Amino acid sequence: MATNDAFSAPVNYWGTIAGLTPKSSSDGKSSSVAEAPNEYGDTIAHAVYGEVIAPTTEYAVTGNVTLSGIILGAIFTVGTKKVMLTTVAITTQAGQPPTVTISGVEVESGATAKRTYPCSGTLTPRSKSQDVASAFAASEKFTSINTTFSVDPHVQTVEGDPVASDCSHGRVEVQGTMTDDDGTGAITAGTGFTITAAEAESDPDAGYQTKTATATKFLTGTEGSSS
Numbered sequence: 001m002a003t004n005d006a007f008s009a010p011v012n013y014w015g016t017i018a019g020l021t022p023k024s025s026s027d028g029k030s031s032s033v034a035e036a037p038n039e040y041g042d043t044i045a046h047a048v049y050g051e052v053i054a055p056t057t058e059y060a061v062t063g064n065v066t067l068s069g070i071i072l073g074a075i076f077t078v079g080t081k082k083v084m085l086t087t088v089a090i091t092t093q094a095g096q097p098p099t100v101t102i103s104g105v106e107v108e109s110g111a112t113a114k115r116t117y118p119c120s121g122t123l124t125p126r127s128k129s130q131d132v133a134s135a136f137a138a139s140e141k142f143t144s145i146n147t148t149f150s151v152d153p154h155v156q157t158v159e160g161d162p163v164a165s166d167c168s169h170g171r172v173e174v175q176g177t178m179t180d181d182d183g184t185g186a187i188t189a190g191t192g193f194t195i196t197a198a199e200a201e202s203d204p205d206a207g208y209q210t211k212t213a214t215a216t217k218f219l220t221g222t223e224g225s226s227s
Contacts, residue, residue: 013055013078014085014102017070019063019123023099028054032160050160052106055083059100065123067132072151073116073167073221075107082111084165086153088119092130093144098123105153107165113224117170119149135174135193135215140185143210145176149219170219177212187213 010022030052036045055078067088074085087103100123121132129142136142149172156164174193178185187199197214204210 010057011055013057013083013104014070014076017059017065019061019065019125020059020100021062023058023060025057026055028056028103030054050157052160052162053078053081053083054103054105056101056103059102061098061100061123061125063125065100067119067121067123067149070102070119070149071113071116072119072149072170072219073113075111075113076104080109082107082109084111084153084155084167086151086167088149090123090130090132090147091144092123092128092132092146094129094142095127097127098125098130105155106162107153107155108162111162111165114166115168115221115223117149117151117219117221119172121147129176131174131176131190133172133174133193133217134190135172135217136176136213137188137190138176138178138185140178140180140211142176142178145174147172147174168221170221171216172219173214173216175212175214177210180209180211183209185211187211189215193217 010025012022031048032050034047035043038044076083083104084107085104089101092098123132129145131145151167152169154166155162189195193215196216199211199213202210
């Protein structure tokens with residue numbers, strides 16, 4: 001792929017994934033500050049500590065993507081640091097190319113995967129809404145479907161530095177919006193999913209009715225070999 005030397009190069013924090021091409025990235029670096037006040041509340045001493053990263057890479061979808069190859073809770077190496085993959089956000093919309101954003105958090109330097117949850121489904125580079133997780137069974141076509149696979153990371157720190165980590169609560173949440181041109185459509189959950197944000201109806205002036213709902217499925221985790 002051609003590159004422009006004047007442009008910054010996105011960092012692919014999450015390894016090679018067939019069908020995904022890095023588009024932009026952020027290291028999400030942050031730190032904390034401890035302050036010591038005097039009797040007036042003025043700061044007379046301070047220390048900066050706990051510098052950690054929370055990297056994100058946004059990908060263009062350039063081929064078919066088999067999502068089962070993306071594992072929540074997996075550990076990756078970024079320079080001298082280790083990071084845990086915690087979130088995969090997939091945005092699809094009628095008439096717009098899909099995008100995938102993968103994010104995570106820094107963990108301890110010797111981290112290994114404790115508990116993992118695979119994503120599921122297939123994403124294509126088509127410019128249309130895509131129910132990759134089969135979250136809905138609806139009588140109308142959706143104009144947008146946004147799918148988020150995630151876990152809750154648990155990172156223990158000492159003086160701001162990660163020293164132990166784990167994750168739990170794997171889930172996939174899918175928000176779908178459809179245009180109901182005759183007022184008879186309804187959004188219902190697909191197999192294994194539950195509607196967790198009830199169908200909300202919008203009736204604009206001089207426009208067609210839209211309906212939006214969120215469906216959720218909770219994932220089953222697998223214990224790591226080192227657990």
